[in-house]
Amino acid sequence: MAMMAMCVSKRLLLLPILAMMAIQFLFVRTVSSVNMTNSYLHHKCFVDQGKYEPESEYEENLNRIIDPIPVTSESFERGTKMEMIGEGSDLISFTLQCRGDTSGPRCRSCYATALSALRRRCPSYKGRMIWYDQCILEISTIDSLDKIDYSNNLCMSNAKKIMAHYYSNSDWLDLIHNLTTKAIRQGNSKGMYYAAGETRLGIDNIYAMVQCSFYLSSRDCEKCLRHNIKHYEDCLFNRQGARVLGKSCSFRYEFYPFLLEKSSHKYLKI
Ligand SMILES: *[C@@H]1O[C@H](CO)[C@@H](O)[C@H](O)[C@H]1NC(C)=O
Numbered sequence: 023m024a025m026m027a028m029c030v031s032k033r034l035l036l037l038p039i040l041a042m043m044a045i046q047f048l049f050v051r052t053v054s055s056v057n058m059t060n061s062y063l064h065h066k067c068f069v070d071q072g073k074y075e076p077e078s079e080y081e082e083n084l085n086r087i088i089d090p091i092p093v094t095s096e097s098f099e100r101g102t103k104m105e106m107i108g109e110g111s112d113l114i115s116f117t118l119q120c121r122g123d124t125s126g127p128r129c130r131s132c133y134a135t136a137l138s139a140l141r142r143r144c145p146s147y148k149g150r151m152i153w154y155d156q157c158i159l160e161i162s163t164i165d166s167l168d169k170i171d172y173s174n175n176l177c178m179s180n181a182k183k184i185m186a187h188y189y190s191n192s193d194w195l196d197l198i199h200n201l202t203t204k205a206i207r208q209g210n211s212k213g214m215y216y217a218a219g220e221t222r223l224g225i226d227n228i229y230a231m232v233q234c235s236f237y238l239s240s241r242d243c244e245k246c247l248r249h250n251i252k253h254y255e256d257c258l259f260n261r262q263g264a265r266v267l268g269k270s271c272s273f274r275y276e277f278y279p280f281l282l283e284k285s286s287h288k289y290l291k292i
């Protein structure tokens with residue numbers, strides 16, 4: 023995997039983190055957007071959830087979930103899998119969430135990449151999470167199925183600022199809000215709430231997607247997206263592209279097409 027050019031601005035990183043120290047696991051980064059198909063973005067080992075012993079019951083349960091996902095699994099078709107086994111400090115809450123355009127073999131391949139990277143980066147940790155462009159994988163002892171998870175979101179944005187006289191935040195915000203409405207209207211029969219689209223802005227286009235977990239109600243989907251837009255304002259606003267990626271909901275906007283599949287053919291000019 024090619025390395026992603028990351029230019030983390032100290033000032034931008036520090037301010038929001040200081041302001042939100044109370045909030046666990048807040049990641050705000052500034053990166054330059056790149057056109058990679060499945061870049062590694064970030065990972066987190068949840069040290070406070072402890073480690074498991076080899077050959078323990080925990081490990082057995084874990085192996086029961088992670089390895090045998092069949093290639094043809096409906097989970098990969100749907101692009102999402104959530105499962106829970108065990109209890110107490112041995113609870114395993116497993117969540118795989120592929121990006122809406124990444125179902126089937128691409129979801130499976132992202133999962134395989136994410137799983138091996140997670141094993142390597144956080145060996146034996148009961149709590150661990152990894153973000154890729156095309157999927158998010160989390161294994162945790164905390165039961166957060168059916169709830170909006172506000173704690174483990176990753177916000178990344180293009181270091182380049184927009185020219186305020188040319189565009190405004192409302193241009194991409196409008197698109198995100200419209201896509202949210204569309205994702206909710208279409209429901210979650212295919213496994214998740216998802217919508218992608220574009221809008222013309224002068225000589226440029228803005229491309230965007232929104233997505234929510236299959237397990238949320240449509241009301242919570244909207245709530246999650248709206249909350250994150252507000253919460254990550256510092257990271258998101260006035261950029262030439264940005265994204266917030268989380269277990270419950272994600273969205274992204276760019277000035278170039280970044281999705282892969284036919285669902286987005288409208289905006290891939292091939
Ligand atoms: C990404 O690709 C699009 C079209 O292929 C291009 O217009 C854009 O400049 C690229 N962006 C970056 C950051 O390389």
Ligand SMILES: *[C@@H]1O[C@H](CO)[C@@H](O)[C@H](O)[C@H]1NC(C)=O
Pocket residue numbers: 193196197200221
């Ligand atoms: C959003 O939806 C409104 C109402 O349907 C429409 O007028 C507007 O052009 C849309 N904006 C974008 C950016 O999609």
